[in-house]
Amino acid sequence: MTARPNFPAEGGLAPAPVPSVAFRQAMAQVTASVHVITTARDGHRAGLTASAVTSLSDAPPMMLVCIHHDSNTLAQIEANGLFCINTLSGDDQAVAEIFAGRKGLEGEARFGVGNWTIAVTGAPVLASALNSFDCRLVDVRTMATHRIVIGEVLALGGSQDGPGLIYRNRRFGTF
Ligand SMILES: Cc1cc2nc3c(=O)[nH]c(=O)nc-3n(C[C@H](O)[C@H](O)[C@H](O)COP(=O)(O)O)c2cc1C
Structure with missing residues (x-):
């Protein structure tokens, strides 16, 4: 069996820091599910x-979202x-692109689609x-460039049916 690159032998020294470009x-x-947090x-x-x-x-039902500290939202x-996590369906790619800022829209203007x-x-x-996790904000922890946003789920909604929108290798797809 060949050793995996950049992986230290057990008990060995830690490797050099991983460059962020390699990490990205x-x-x-x-592969990730795609959500819009509102x-x-x-x-x-x-x-x-x-x-x-x-x-x-799950008891109590709680969710977490990692959001960059520069985010307006x-x-x-x-x-x-408060916030709601909307898990996007396979038909919602246009919504994902708008709420990612790819159409140059901000704030209220993103809700046009x-x-x-x-x-x-x-x-x-x-x-x-597919899901809407309606949350009361319970805690925010700062870590590096991001904040870990923690919410208690007060209500659930969504179709829970049909294909979901996914993201891998910088492309959208459905599953
Ligand atoms: C597929 C995808 C996933 C993303 N996931 C996150 C994420 O988990 N956290 C985050 O802070 N930004 C994420 N982004 C980037 C934000 O959607 C983008 O920066 C957005 O414009 C922030 O808007 P705001 O500044 O109005 O809040 C993601 C973008 C894409 C396309």
Whole structure:
């Protein structure tokens, strides 16, 4: 069996720090579900596309999302104390691109595509989403360039049916 490159032998010295470009390339091979994280207060809506999303516990039901500290939506999530994680269906690629900022739209202007309703918390819900995890913000932890945003799930919605939107190797697909 050949040794894997950049992998220290057991008990050996740690290798040199991994360059961020190599790390990004490795992460590009990790297939991810795609979500839009939304928030709102007094009719002011905001949202971003995110793949760094996972469940944290089931009792109580909790989710976490990792968001870059420069995100406009992050600031509003923190101010509003609520957010909704909309898990995108295979038909929602255009929504993912808009909320990733690829069409040059910001804030409210991103909600021009998709059928949006309002969750229990008041956060925007995408009608076509596979899941909507409607969350009360419970904690925010800073780590490197990102904040780990933790929410308690107060309500669930979504079709839970049909293909989901996925992202791998910097391309969208469906599964
Ligand atoms: C597939 C995909 C996944 C993304 N995942 C994340 C993520 O998990 N966290 C994050 O901070 N940004 C992520 N982004 C980038 C944000 O969507 C993008 O920077 C967005 O414009 C931020 O908007 P805002 O500044 O209005 O909040 C992702 C982009 C794409 C295309």
